[in-house]
Each structure stands twice: as C-alpha cells, then as structure tokens.
Amino acid sequence: MTAKNAFYAQSGGVTSVINASxxxxxxxxxxxxxxxxxxxxxxxxxxxxLTEDLIxxxxxxxxxxxxxxxxxxxxxxxxxxxLKSLEANKREYxxxxxVFKAHDxxxxxxxxxxxxxxxxxxxxxxxxxxxxxxxxxxxxxTVDNDLPITDNCPGFGSVAKYIATSTLEASFDVRSMCAxxxxxxxxxxxxxxxxxxxxxGALVADQGIPVLTxxxxxxxxxxxxxxxxxxxxxxxxxxxxxxxxxxxYPDGRFLAEQGTRDAFGHAQLGGxxxxxxxxxxDALGHKFHWAxxxxxxxxxxxxxxxxxxxxxxxxxxxxxxxxxxxxxxIMPTVVRKSSSPYVWEIGHAPLxxxxxxxxxxxADFISADGFGITDKCxxxxxxxxxxxxxxxxxxxxxxxxxxxxxxVPRKLGxxxx
Amino acid sequence: MTAKNAFYAQSGGVTSVINASxxxxxxxxxxxxxxxxxxxxxxxxxxxxLTEDLIxxxxxxxxxxxxxxxxxxxxxxxxxxxLKSLEANKREYxxxxxVFKAHDxxxxxxxxxxxxxxxxxxxxxxxxxxxxxxxxxxxxxTVDNDLPITDNCPGFGSVAKYIATSTLEASFDVRSMCAxxxxxxxxxxxxxxxxxxxxxGALVADQGIPVLTxxxxxxxxxxxxxxxxxxxxxxxxxxxxxxxxxxxYPDGRFLAEQGTRDAFGHAQLGGxxxxxxxxxxDALGHKFHWAxxxxxxxxxxxxxxxxxxxxxxxxxxxxxxxxxxxxxxIMPTVVRKSSSPYVWEIGHAPLxxxxxxxxxxxADFISADGFGITDKCxxxxxxxxxxxxxxxxxxxxxxxxxxxxxxVPRKLGxxxx
Numbered sequence: 091m092t093a094k095n096a097f098y099a100q101s102g103g104v105t106s107v108i109n110a111s112x113x114x115x116x117x118x119x120x121x122x123x124x125x126x127x128x129x130x131x132x133x134x135x136x137x138x139x140l141t142e143d144l145i146x147x148x149x150x151x152x153x154x155x156x157x158x159x160x161x162x163x164x165x166x167x168x169x170x171x172x173l174k175s176l177e178a179n180k181r182e183y184x185x186x187x188x189v190f191k192a193h194d195x196x197x198x199x200x201x202x203x204x205x206x207x208x209x210x211x212x213x214x215x216x217x218x219x220x221x222x223x224x225x226x227x228x229x230x231x232t233v234d235n236d237l238p239i240t241d242n243c244p245g246f247g248s249v250a251k252y253i254a255t256s257t258l259e260a261s262f263d264v265r266s267m268c269a270x271x272x273x274x275x276x277x278x279x280x281x282x283x284x285x286x287x288x289x290x291g292a293l294v295a296d297q298g299i300p301v302l303t304x305x306x307x308x309x310x311x312x313x314x315x316x317x318x319x320x321x322x323x324x325x326x327x328x329x330x331x332x333x334x335x336x337x338x339y340p341d342g343r344f345l346a347e348q349g350t351r352d353a354f355g356h357a358q359l360g361g362x363x364x365x366x367x368x369x370x371x372d373a374l375g376h377k378f379h380w381a382x383x384x385x386x387x388x389x390x391x392x393x394x395x396x397x398x399x400x401x402x403x404x405x406x407x408x409x410x411x412x413x414x415x416x417x418x419x420i421m422p423t424v425v426r427k428s429s430s431p432y433v434w435e436i437g438h439a440p441l442x443x444x445x446x447x448x449x450x451x452x453a454d455f456i457s458a459d460g461f462g463i464t465d466k467c468x469x470x471x472x473x474x475x476x477x478x479x480x481x482x483x484x485x486x487x488x489x490x491x492x493x494x495x496x497x498v499p500r501k502l503g504x505x506x507x
Numbered sequence: 508m509t510a511k512n513a514f515y516a517q518s519g520g521v522t523s524v525i526n527a528s529x530x531x532x533x534x535x536x537x538x539x540x541x542x543x544x545x546x547x548x549x550x551x552x553x554x555x556x557l558t559e560d561l562i563x564x565x566x567x568x569x570x571x572x573x574x575x576x577x578x579x580x581x582x583x584x585x586x587x588x589x590l591k592s593l594e595a596n597k598r599e600y601x602x603x604x605x606v607f608k609a610h611d612x613x614x615x616x617x618x619x620x621x622x623x624x625x626x627x628x629x630x631x632x633x634x635x636x637x638x639x640x641x642x643x644x645x646x647x648x649t650v651d652n653d654l655p656i657t658d659n660c661p662g663f664g665s666v667a668k669y670i671a672t673s674t675l676e677a678s679f680d681v682r683s684m685c686a687x688x689x690x691x692x693x694x695x696x697x698x699x700x701x702x703x704x705x706x707x708g709a710l711v712a713d714q715g716i717p718v719l720t721x722x723x724x725x726x727x728x729x730x731x732x733x734x735x736x737x738x739x740x741x742x743x744x745x746x747x748x749x750x751x752x753x754x755x756y757p758d759g760r761f762l763a764e765q766g767t768r769d770a771f772g773h774a775q776l777g778g779x780x781x782x783x784x785x786x787x788x789d790a791l792g793h794k795f796h797w798a799x800x801x802x803x804x805x806x807x808x809x810x811x812x813x814x815x816x817x818x819x820x821x822x823x824x825x826x827x828x829x830x831x832x833x834x835x836x837i838m839p840t841v842v843r844k845s846s847s848p849y850v851w852e853i854g855h856a857p858l859x860x861x862x863x864x865x866x867x868x869x870a871d872f873i874s875a876d877g878f879g880i881t882d883k884c885x886x887x888x889x890x891x892x893x894x895x896x897x898x899x900x901x902x903x904x905x906x907x908x909x910x911x912x913x914x915v916p917r918k919l920g921x922x923x924x
Binding site: 163272388 | 517679780800
C-alpha cells in the first residue's frame with residue numbers, strides 16, 4: 091500500500107485542548123510516513139474541504155506542532171457549518187469526495203462534537219459508495235461533555251477545573267467582604283442543554299463554601315431558590331450561585347430572556363447571571379456581584395487539567411493508529427478503569443452508536459434539592475480536573491503558537507457554499 | 508523597651524495577594540519577639556478594632572501563616588467602612604485608642620488603598636495627642652493601582668497578568684471561529700476611575716491581536732469607536748474589545764447605565780460589556796460574545812504575577828521592619844530601579860504625601876487614537892506581570908488556607924458602630 095494523505099479538521103466551538111488532539115494526530119502521522127504522506131488541515135474546518143482550502147501541515151516545524159499541545163483555540167480555524175443530510179445536499183458530499191480524490195486523501199479525521207460525529211459517520215458510509223474509499227475517524231471534542239460511550243470529552247475537564255477554581259477563588263473573596271459588602275456572587279457558566287460545567291462549580295461545597303447550582307436539567311423554581319439563598323446567607327453570611335446559561339423556567343424560557351428591553355425596545359442585553367443577581371437583590375436586598383465567564387472558560391489553557399490534555403493528545407494519536415490499522419467509522423473513546431486512583435485507557439466505539447446520541451447528566455448526579463451534586467457526581471468529576479499542565483510563559487504571558495497555515499495549491503475549480 | 512502588640516487589618520476590596528502582605532507582616536513580627544509580642548488582626552478590617560473583635564494570629568501554625576502567601580482574598584475579613592473625619596466622629600478615634608490601650612497595641616498596620624491610607628494617617632497623628640502613642644504604618648494594596656509615589660500597588664500586577672492572559676486566550680478562540688461565527692468579543696474589566704487594568708488587556712496587540720481598549724480616561728465616542736471596529740474586522744476578520752467598567756460618555760453617564768429597563772421597570776441588569784456588544788451588533792451586524800470577569804480577576808491567585816507576590820510580601824515585611832526601627836506615619840513603597848531587566852527595591856513615603864492623592868494613567872500612556880497604549884505604557888506594564896507563582900494543588904484544586912481566626916478575649920464593653 092502506498093502512503094495516502096490525511097485530512098484533519100476542527101469543528102464547532104473550540105476548546106483549550108483541541109489543538110492537543112491536533113498535535114496527537116499530526117505527530118503520530120509524521121511517525122508513519124509509510125502510511126500517511128501528508129496531513130492537510132481544513133482551513134476553518136469542513137469549509138476548507140468544501141472550498142479546497144487546505145493547509146499543508148508539513149510546512150510547520152516539529153517545534154510548532156509540539157506547541158499545539160499547549161495552545162488553546164483551533165489552530166487551523168474551526169467553523170459552525172453543519173452538513174445537511176445526504177438527500178438535502180448530495181452536492182456537498184460529492185464535493186468532499188472530489189477534493190479527497192484530487193489530493194489523494196485516504197484518511198478523514200474530524201475533531202468535534204455531536205454534529206460532527208454525525209457528519210463523520212455519513213462520510214464513512216458514503217465514500218465507498220461514491221467510488222473513493224476514505225477511512226473516517228471522529229476525534230471527540232466538546233466542553234459540553236455530551237458525547238455518548240466515551241467517559242468524558244476532551245475540553246470538558248479543563249473547563250471544569252477552571253470553573254471550580256474560579257468559583258473557589260471568588261468565594262474566598264466574597265467571604266472576606268460579606269460582613270459589610272457583597273453577600274451574593276453569581277457566576278454564569280456554559281451549558282445550554284447539560285449541566286456538566288455547572289456541576290464543576292458545585293465542587294466548592296466540599297471546601298465549606300455555601301454554593302447553589304442552577305442546572306438546565308432542573309426547572310427553575312424562583313420561590314424555592316430564594317428560600318435556599320436566604321438559608322445560606324443566614325448560616326454563612328454569604329451565598330455563591332453557579333448558574334448554567336441553559337437554566338430555564340418550567341415553560342422553557344431561559345432565565346436570560348425575561349423580557350428585558352432597553353430604552354429603544356431592543357431585547358435584553360444580559361445573561362442569566364445578572365438576572366439571578368437582581369432577583370436576589372429585589373427579594374432579599376443583598377448587595378451582589380456577578381461574572382460571566384463565557385469564552386474565558388473554554389479558552390483557559392493556562393489552567394488546563396493535565397488528564398484532559400493527556401486524553402486529548404491520546405485520542406488524536408489513537409485515532410491515527412486506528413486508521414492505520416484499517417479501521418473506519420469509529421471514534422476513539424476514554425475508558426475509565428478506576429476513579430481512585432484515576433486510571434484510564436483509550437478504547438473505541440462505532441460511529442453508528444455515537445452519531446445523534448446526546449449524553450445528559452444522570453439524574454442521580456444531582457442532589458435531591460436540585461441545587462447541588464451527589465457523591466456519585468463528585469467521584470466522576472474529580473479525576474477529570476486532576477493535575478496541572480502549564481504552558482510556557484514569555485514576557486509574562488503564555489507563549490502560544492500561531493502557525494503559518496500555508497495553503498496546499500488548488501487543483502479544482504471553485505465551489506459555492 | 509518591652510515588646511508591644513501589633514494590630515493588623517485588611518481594608519476595602521481584597522486582592523489575590525493581600526494575604527501575601529499579611530504573611531510578610533506576621534512572619535516578620537514573629538521573627539522579632541523582643542519587639543512585637545503578638546499580632547492581633549481585626550476581624551473584618553477596622554470594624555474589628557472598633558468592636559474589639561480581634562483575632563489572635565499567634566494561634567495559627569507557621570505552616571498556615573506561610574500558606575497565606577498563596578491564598579487569595581482577605582484571610583481575616585475586610586470591610587468597606589471609612590472612618591469619617593476627626594470632627595465628624597472623634598468617638599470612633601477615641602474608641603480605637605481605647606482598644607489599643609486595652610490590648611497593649613503599639614503598632615498599627617493598615618493594609619489597604621487610598622481611603623485607608625487616609626485613615627492610617629489620621630491614626631498616626633492622633634494617637635499621641637490622645638495619650639497613647641501608636642506607630643501607624645500603611646501597607647499598600649489595591650488592584651486600582653492608584654496610590655501615589657509607589658511604582659505600583661500590590662494586587663494590580665496579578666490582575667493585569669490575568670486580564671492580559673485571558674484576553675489573549677479568548678482572542679485565539681475568536682480568531683478560530685470568526686470565519687463563520689463570532690467576530691466580536693468584549694471583555695469587561697474593573698477600574699471605575701483609572702484604566703490601568705484595561706491597559707493590560709491592550710497588551711495582546713503585541714501578539715497581533717486586533718484589540719480596542721475603552722478607558723475611563725477617554726470620553727466614549729460611539730461613531731469613532733464603531734468606525735474603528737469596522738476597520739479591525741475588515742483587516743483581521745474579528746475584533747476584541749477590552750472595556751473598563753468606568754468607560755463613560757462625555758456627559759459622565761457610564762456605558763453600563765444607558766437606561767435599560769426590564770419588564771417591571773427595574774434599572775438595567777447588565778454591565779458595560781453587553782452594552783458595547785449590542786451596540787456593535789446593531790451597527791455592524793456581527794455576531795458577538797462577551798464576558799464580565801468581575802471578582803474572578805482580582806481573586807485569580809492561580810495566575811498571580813510572581814513580582815506582584817514578592818512585592819506584596821516585601822511591603823508587609825518592610826512595614827514591620829520600619830515600625831521596629833521607630834518609623835511612624837509612613838507607607839513602604841515599590842521603587843523601580845530598572846524596567847529591563849526589572850529591578851526594584853522597597854522604599855518608603857510619608858503618609859502626609861500619600862493620603863488623598865489619586866494616581867491616574869498618564870496621558871502619554873494612552874495612544875493617540877484613544878483605543879490603545881503607548882510604548883511607555885508597555886515598558887511600565889510588562890515588568891509587573893513577570894513570572895508565575897503557582898499555588899499548590901490538591902485533588903485538582905488550589906489548596907488555599909482558611910485560618911482558625913480565634914478571638915482575643917474582650918476586655919471592654921460593646922461599641923455601637
């Protein structure tokens with residue numbers, strides 16, 4: 091078998107460790123030049139494949155590829171572009187195969203979440219039917235932690251470590267000030283459908299912090315919530331609230347959209363955090379502060395979890411090894427062998443079982459009152475935030491890499507998206 | 508001379524390194540038992556002195572005092588409680604002296620910002636007049652970086668490092684996504700009167716990031732701002748905006764208060780960041796994300812600047828040494844000897860020259876267009892964010908200390924605040 095080229099693309103919202111997976115893919119491919127000649131990356135994800143805008147990763151130094159391991163974000167650009175079903179846009183799948191043929195691409199590594207697992211699965215099924223076999227491997231990534239089968243998703247552990255640490259630090263701050271000043275601190279975290287990240291904020295309860303967590307999985311009950319805040323402030327002098335952006339009322343309305351309008355009638359500007367903070371102020375009168383972490387949380391490579399970085403790299407590496415071994419239509423997974431001590435290995439799952447399946451927080455991970463987590467959830471979360479993996483610093487700031495991202499010469503005509 | 512006791516209190520908003528100063532005070536006092544018998548800390552700052560609610564730091568282990576060096580927040584509690592002028596409340600100054608007498612306190616270490624420098628100065632002037640000499644030393648602290656004479660203020664360097672790093676990380680994230688998704692990212696930072704923290708966000712321009720900074724020192728000009736955003740997006744595909752909470756219109760209105768009302772007519776909920784983000788969306792149509800760092804920035808001990816931690820400790824240590832040497836009514840200061848390499852030493856300034864003087868960003872630190880910083884500002888800032896000083900971690904989270912904070916037995920009657 092002569093060596094084929096590989097295509098690698100980053101898809102959807104980026105994370106602080108998706109480049110560690112890219113590093114795993116590229117370094118492992120470079121170690122097998124007899125099987126993989128070049129790794130071409132899609133500029134801005136799958137769009138790069140459709141528009142034949144490929145990046146020649148061979149032109150990047152080994153040092154720069156190694157630096158991907160500690161560089162957050164998507165080094166080749168990502169995109170929010172979901173391929174429709176084959177029926178709806180066979181034209182796009184045909185184009186993918188056309189580009190793969192033109193550039194002798196035999197391996198398709200797609201690094202993303204649920205939607206891209208579905209795309210990857212479709213590519214794996216179609217390529218042979220369309221006359222050009224490509225082995226399609228999905229490398230998991232998502233801070234939402236909602237992919238099935240794998241124990242967790244790269245990107246999540248680092249966000250969890252960041253949110254737990256930041257909530258702990260802000261809690262210490264508020265504890266210092268609450269006698270005469272701020273008594274309520276609200277931190278808003280990502281997670282529109284699943285409360286995995288909010289659950290990480292709840293970990294600070296183990297250090298004696300009075301924290302209430304508002305999950306998307308639990309319908310928001312204002313009276314019950316305010317009563318719980320009142321008790322925490324009475325007992326501790328302050329209360330920390332970790333609210334998921336997906337927290338919503340029983341009728342489905344998000345807390346963040348409660349009809350707020352500016353002077354010109356524009357829809358509300360804030361997130362869930364200011365809504366919750368003002369709600370407490372109106373009902374109980376306490377001084378508050380609030381923070382919205384937004385992209386800071388998923389980009390915070392400076393505080394990545396070591397196990398998360400190692401797994402992100404290993405999943406990329408194993409993805410390539412599985413491809414070389416002849417696999418198609420699979421996703422490498424994290425398999426937990428033990429929580430304490432934390433022992434894991436890389437397994438794999440067929441994409442047919444991954445595509446279109448979302449994993450939510452199990453009901454028995456949320457405490458009976460709905461505002462905290464159970465021991466079972468703690469046992470799940472703590473291993474994922476273990477260990478630190480600091481980037482190098484230069485001149486006081488992390489030394490992250492920006493690649494050259496030189497294009498592979500085009501061979502085909504233009505393609506309209 | 509027999510040993511006297513010392514009083515130490517933390518004042519105003521806490522920082523990630525104010526406990527490093529406490530560590531410097533207590534460890535240095537412990538090294539001089541012939542001069543300082545005990546360090547009593549005020550519970551919740553000066554309120555602890557007024558209400559005779561003193562904490563016996565002698566009951567804390569050497570290990571726990573050492574852990575203050577890497578623990579954010581105010582370990583003894585802080586407060587927002589400003590002593591009025593002597594004319595307005597001689598009663599409170601009399602009470603302070605009464606408490607100092609009852610507990611044989613000969614040293615008053617006040618760890619705070621501008622307001623507390625004024626209080627400390629008043630105490631230094633009054634104690635002798637009221638018949639009980641106390642040496643009053645002000646240990647500087649404020650993320651606002653607005654104390655005069657000292658080159659910088661402990662707490663600021665770490666916030667600057669956090670904001671510069673976080674802005675850099677989020678910028679990489681947006682750069683990855685901007686082809687098909689988020690093109691505008693707004694991060695709101697502290698600084699109601701001075702733009703020192705916002706200036707730290709501007710440092711990412713040195714890494715090729717298209718960033719616009721909105722300072723409180725520069726009156727907000729919406730047309731000029733939107734034109735600048737348009738150019739950045741045209742040139743780079745995205746734009747990062749670092750807005751100070753104190754950014755305001757020419758008439759003094761903060762951006763954060765632009766008349767937004769919720770469905771019930773309550774005043775707006777958001778901060779400056781969502782206002783700026785929506786303004787860009789309305790004018791230019793770009794998809795945005797925004798973050799409000801709030802307390803996360805000033806509590807982020809996990810990313811403290813090494814020089815900041817060292818200076819915070821050294822200022823506490825020198826404060827005690829100056830007291831022992833007989834000084835009164837002074838503040839130890841950071842003196843910059845050289846920016847590159849960064850060389851500093853501890854000096855001191857009379858409180859008469861510190862009290863009631865605020866230091867703003869010099870005009871020549873802000874670029875001509877008002878949206879960035881000058882090389883002079885860069886030369887000032889970079890040394891302050893140099894070096895990392897990580898806390899120890901346990902179980903995936905920083906191992907911060909919570910002290911016992913056992914009370915000193917009361918000797919006096921109650922005092923109504």
